[in-house]
Amino acid sequence: MNTTTPDPTHDADDEHTTGHVYDGIEEFDNPLPGWWKWIFVASIAFCPPYWIYYHGGTPGRSIEETYSVALADNTRLQFEEIGELQPTAETIVKYMYEDSWRRVGSIVFQTHCVSCHGRDGEGKVGPNLTDDVYKNVTHIEDIASVINNGAAAGAMPKWSNRLHPNEVVLVSAYVASLRGMDLDGPRGPEGKTIPPWPELTVSDEDAPADDS
Numbered sequence: 001m002n003t004t005t006p007d008p009t010h011d012a013d014d015e016h017t018t019g020h021v022y023d024g025i026e027e028f029d030n031p032l033p034g035w036w037k038w039i040f041v042a043s044i045a046f047c048p049p050y051w052i053y054y055h056g057g058t059p060g061r062s063i064e065e066t067y068s069v070a071l072a073d074n075t076r077l078q079f080e081e082i083g084e085l086q087p088t089a090e091t092i093v094k095y096m097y098e099d100s101w102r103r104v105g106s107i108v109f110q111t112h113c114v115s116c117h118g119r120d121g122e123g124k125v126g127p128n129l130t131d132d133v134y135k136n137v138t139h140i141e142d143i144a145s146v147i148n149n150g151a152a153a154g155a156m157p158k159w160s161n162r163l164h165p166n167e168v169v170l171v172s173a174y175v176a177s178l179r180g181m182d183l184d185g186p187r188g189p190e191g192k193t194i195p196p197w198p199e200l201t202v203s204d205e206d207a208p209a210d211d212s
């Protein structure tokens, strides 16, 4: 440290230094502003109660659970909009082509069916749902009855007591829409080739309004 030529600004700042000197570099004593320090302390104090509240194991509080509850509420509200769907061929075909509803069917599938039918329906424990051959299905509405009642003595579980009737119709529409993707799965073709699904019929009330 050069002691013969003092830094002219040195004296003025003397009382604001910590007294630590390294190679002539002094450390200023600049405390954090009070507001900053208290926000910092408060954010640390906030963490344990937050963690305990949301991750302490009380059911229904984690972000995922609140989200699925909100999602279920929202789906229920939307279900009021479409009423209770009947698992008829016409209804299932109709919902194959309504993207936002097909997405609800796809969520049901992702939640309950992928463990046995594979992520994209390519098959696993259960048969491939993307090809043209089926074991228990001849007509499109048979998809809904297999889902409702199960098959092969429960190897395919029965879902009528676990899914809302609309969910059964929407997941049936989703399953029907997988046909033709012909994904390669771990199982070979099972069952028989069945005729194509019926065409979409547009009823009068669904047809675009004629403004002329």
Ligand code: HEC
Binding pocket: 108, 109, 112, 113, 114, 115, 116, 117, 125, 126, 127, 129, 133, 134, 135, 136, 137, 143, 146, 147, 151, 152, 155, 156, 157, 159, 171, 172, 175, 190, 191
């Ligand atoms: C525990 C495993 C398992 C789960 C979960 C499961 N399935 Fe299945 N599923 C099967 C099995 C096994 C079969 C074949 C039954 C048979 O051999 O007759 C099957 C058959 C089917 C069929 C008829 C296929 C055909 O070729 O006849 C459809 C459609 C189907 N499942 C849809 C679903 C849907 C939709 C879900 C979810 C809501 C679901 N499955 C959940 C195991 C499962």
